[in-house]
Amino acid sequence: MSDKKSYAYFIGGIVICLLGSIFFSTKAIFVKLAYREAPVDAITLLALRMLFSLPFFIVSAFVSSQKSDNVKFTGKQWLGIALVGCLGYYVSSLLDFMGLKYISAGIERLVLFIYPTFVLLMSALVFRSTISVRQWLALLITYSGLLIAFWGEAHVEDASGDFYKGALLIFMCAITYAMYIVGSGRLIPSVGAAKFNSYAMSFAAAAVLLHFFVTSSNSLWDQDGSTYLYSLLMAILGTVIPSYLVTWGIKRVGSNNAAIVGSIGPVSTILQAYFFLQEPIHALQIAGTVLILAGVLMISMKKK
Template sequence: MPKKYSISFIGFALTFIGSVLFSTKAIIVKKAFADIEIDALSLLALRMLFALPFYLAVLFLTRQNNSSLSVQKWIQLIVVGLLGYYVSSYLDFEGLRYISAGLERLILFLYPSFVVLINAFVFRQHIQRNQKLALLLTYSGIGLAYAGEFNLYHLEPGFFWGGLLVFICSVTYAIYIVGSGRLIPLTGATKFTSYAMLSATAGIFIHFLFKHEASSIISIAGEHWIYGLLLGIIATVLPSYLIAGGTKRIGSNNVAIISSIGPVSTILQAWWFLGETIHWSQLVGTVLVIAGILILGLKKQSPE
């Protein structure tokens, strides 16, 4: 039988804060593309260059209690890490070249439905009644907000291509969330996050070396360090550990639903920092998303 989770305050808070911090990523990326000459891969490599020392340090500090994983589990962990923070991130950064930060976050947050469906059909995990209601409210809100974004930006060059890239990103990120829910109990949240992020960092750097000279990352970092620092720490290191801690306490389904605050946070930040327009449908959608999150966060799940 799959493990059943209840919503603890700590798990809810970790996931909520981590999701808001993750939502700053799109804002920082859009600002970087607008302010400096840099391609998506270089910006992604810069992000991981600043994040790498923190993951290495955490892994060193937690080395005493290493769990014994089979070769199969190690392969799964590496693949999950590559999907979550290399493949997904690269597709996401490329997509942000063509669509607004608000729309990027809305498309990306189709992933909770993929998480729930994967858990239900692959792992036979029951979808509880309050999860269904929360999903209905949050996705109704996201759908309304998407309609407003579509009316505003669908004539922009590359709009549909950017949307497709982010859509694929949402699928690969859903696989990461499901995989993390299965692997974290074996390694612990902190070590899992470190291993997954190190796997992704290796993939990103190898990709970077195929397209650029190795020395170019140093010159990029020296010139644009502020973007790397913000992306690496605020939008990567802190939220990745917060989300992993939340997943350990409340399960991947609940993390996926609570994380729906991300589009709301991004839309508001995009309006404030980037001057993106807020449509009336986005405001109505925001109310529905928050209502769904509150239903999940304030009502304890009962065993069924």
């Protein structure tokens, strides 16, 4: 591949990651709207999200497995896909949904997006990946913005026990999601982006539904109409579409760069929370947003 084509391929991956992150950021908005309008708990809402998402992933898995260039998974790959999928979209998602009970969508996204730090550290410590000077500088700028924005939010939030409980749950969510990003970055090149995503999400959906039927006394068929609406929107706009975008983006730019580019997520969530949830935007949030965008721009302006 020529330098020009390689650069265009990389920039295309950056754009795909950005779109995936923006679509993913709608998830927190739909969760908060569902909590606001109906007495639904985290595992029920997550189960509905996966129930509506699962048909898309099953069909995609079947189609990808019928292609002429399809390669059968080894036993180790099956185990890796199941483990990574459940970490990213069962364990991490459940922690996220639980945390959103206690904190705002804006705070949730700010805490969650410490995960690129974990991604870089895991890649360096476990897989001996090299962290470039550009990545370190982009992280420094990005996290300076996140810290400034978080500082502003924390001063206007009611710092009760529930607030810190919610923040801790989201912190744990960030760790498990980082594991997903690192693991998927290693598996996707050998199994294919679409096929990996379809099977990983299917495993996660199965785990969520099993958890629900074993632990919950609620019924999935007797929920408020708004719960079904937001679950469906969350499944399509906040799960199916962005999961494929992020997977394809990781294939093009790698897990480290995808994690850093994904820091646009807090900006998207804060803006959406302002318009749809009436969560206020403060001056420190704006200052932090500018730095976050600067960090993302550094990644997209990668030298040939």
